[in-house]
Amino acid sequence: xxxxxxxxxxxxxxxxxxxxxxxxxxxxxxxxxxxxxxxxxxxxxxxxxxxxxxxxxxxxxxxxxxxxxxxxxxxxxxxxxxxxxxxxxxxxxxxxxxxxxxxxxxxxxxxxxxxxxxxxxxxx
Numbered sequence: 031x032x033x034x035x036x037x038x039x040x041x042x043x044x045x046x047x048x049x050x051x052x053x054x055x056x057x058x059x060x061x062x063x064x065x066x067x068x069x070x071x072x073x074x075x076x077x078x079x080x081x082x083x084x085x086x087x088x089x090x091x092x093x094x095x096x097x098x099x100x101x102x103x104x105x106x107x108x109x110x111x112x113x114x115x116x117x118x119x120x121x122x123x124x125x126x127x128x129x130x131x132x133x134x135x136x137x138x139x140x141x142x143x144x145x146x147x148x149x150x151x152x153x154x
Contacts (some may be wrong), residue, residue: 064121082112099135107133 074093081089087108094100103111110133117126118138127137 064119082115085109085112102134111135 077089078093080086081093085108087105090103090108091100110129114126114129114133114135117123117129123138130137
């Protein structure tokens with residue numbers, strides 16, 4: 031029994047298009063505390079909240095590991111960063127973004143230093 035090339039092509043196209051239309055789009059916004067990322071855990075969230083509540087920069091840095099944001103948030107501007115975080119949690123995004131701009135962070139929803147080809151040498 032032979033299957034024609036057009037039947038195979040139609041089957042492949044159906045699978046590809048079906049996957050395209052059924053896939054759930056990812057709409058997480060970087061910096062938005064209301065959006066839980068893929069690596070979210072209740073334990074880490076609790077530790078992060080404790081770092082914010084106690085304004086404990088060292089604990090926050092340890093939790094953030096090697097993420098690029100630790101290069102922008104310093105011990106000196108950490109209190110401002112905590113304030114911006116609290117405003118974002120309260121959905122006061124414009125006020126949070128104003129503080130983020132003061133300390134050199136992009137607005138909520140934009141990644142820090144990895145977009146627009148920056149990893150490919152195009153972010154000059």
